Amino acid sequence: MAEIHVVSGGTVLADWSASCVWQDGAVAWQDGRVLQVGNRAELDRAFPDAQRHHAHGGWIAPGLVNAHHHLYSSLAAGLDPGMPIHGFGQRLDRLWWRLDRAHDEESIRHSVRLAALRCVMSGCTTLVDHHASPARVEGVLDVVAEELDQAGLKGVLCYESSNRNGDDEALRGLKESVRFREANERNPHFRGLIGLHAAFTLRDETLVRAREWVEEGDIHIHVSEDALDETECRSRDGLSPVRRLEAHGLLGPRSFIAHAVHVDARDMELLARRGALLLHNPESNANNQVGRLDLRSARSLGVAVALGTDGMGPCMLGALRSAFLLHRAQLGEDDAGWRECGGLLDGARPHLARLFGEPRLGSLAENAPADLVVLDAQGLPDVSKDSLLGQLVFGATPLRVRHTVSRGRFLMENFRPCLQDAERIARESLGVRHALWSRFRAMEAGTPYLGPRQKGQQEDS
Ligand SMILES: [Zn+2]
Structure with a gap:
């Protein structure tokens, strides 16, 4: 059986509308799926042998979505x-x-x-x-x-x-x-x-x-x-x-x-x-x-x-x-x-x-995909549905990301990427960028909104 993970020591937001909040909460997951969300003491009892991760007083919330990139x-x-x-x-x-x-x-x-x-x-x-x-x-x-x-x-x-x-x-x-x-x-x-x-x-x-x-x-x-x-x-x-x-x-x-x-x-x-x-x-x-x-x-x-x-x-x-x-x-x-x-x-x-086909995607709930983020929100007052936007905008913008978990795996833990070598990616991108920019400079401008017709089709009147 895959290991059970529990992150605790912070405030859990069930979703980014804060429709449900646990001030001293915890999230447990296994095999890429959330097992349980609730109060820390309750999850400590339910999963005594789990691997534990600390939120350091931050917010534990669903992984963020970029809807147009x-x-x-x-x-x-x-x-x-x-x-x-x-x-x-x-x-x-x-x-x-x-x-x-x-x-x-x-x-x-x-x-x-x-x-x-x-x-x-x-x-x-x-x-x-x-x-x-x-x-x-x-x-x-x-x-x-x-x-x-x-x-x-x-x-x-x-x-x-x-x-x-x-x-x-x-x-x-x-x-x-x-x-x-x-x-x-x-x-x-x-x-x-x-x-x-x-x-x-x-x-x-x-x-x-x-x-x-x-x-x-x-x-x-x-x-x-x-x-x-x-x-x-x-x-x-x-x-x-x-x-x-x-x-x-x-x-x-x-x-x-x-x-x-x-x-x-x-x-x-x-x-x-x-x-x-x-x-x-x-x-x-x-x-x-x-x-x-x-x-x-x-x-x-x-x-x-x-x-x-x-x-x-x-x-x-x-x-x-x-x-x-x-x-x-x-x-x-x-x-x-x-x-x-x-x-x-x-x-x-x-x-x-x-x-x-995942009804609970994007929320922290039982059987949802284990995609979550821990924001370093220390020192902010208790969050609620009504105060969430104000705290996100004015609290400590942008709040730093401590942990990123996707598919149940840590992608970043305590501010350090786990799967990627950040320095190597940055270094290798330099030469590739140089070559890309050279090709860019050789490209002509002047692309029409509608380009050439396929053979055999009529021109627009
Ligand atoms: Zn666009």
């Missing part, structure tokens, strides 16, 4: 595009679309490896990633999954299909997402979604093909991140991006919709009706100066909202603080942010639970 971007920090960037379209064309074309398998591996290490150190155990690397499409999601697997993390992966580099590539991207999804239908640690870049770089034929494979709307797509997506789609197709996805039957309770900064009230209502998950990326939206999500409307209409970093980094607690502060700054109302940002760290839980 781009792991391929981790080697890009500090990269100078070498040409001016004005507006969102040029940011994609001159930075991100050159970077994704410059990636090869080695640079993808090192990007994911470095990003995974940072996620572990930030207490994140599940990542929803959106991948693009036109020079390496077939099989690339296996490469991403291998690296995440070695780091001990869970992943929901897709390849972002787009017509910007041509129709052939759009189809190859779709097929890669479908291949990965089918290969991982029963994998307890990985799931696949059908990846789509954004409506303005997708032809109708690609959406029609996607519909053949999509099940219950299981897509992951950027929607109305910038006004560009809205104006391009409305002028070209006569529909907003959300309406266009709806017209193609692509929205449903498994849809992962990133941004939605420029959707109108009608489209927000439609996202609520379809049960889609909206992925809010406050730091990325601020950096790209694309506007802000109407978080109040989204939440009051009943849209499920989760937090992502959109490739900006690994820190979900930092993203929560940014969401709160940006929302308050923009609304300028005394009570802004408290209702709208409560439970954001917990937002993806029902959708991920359904996707993995």
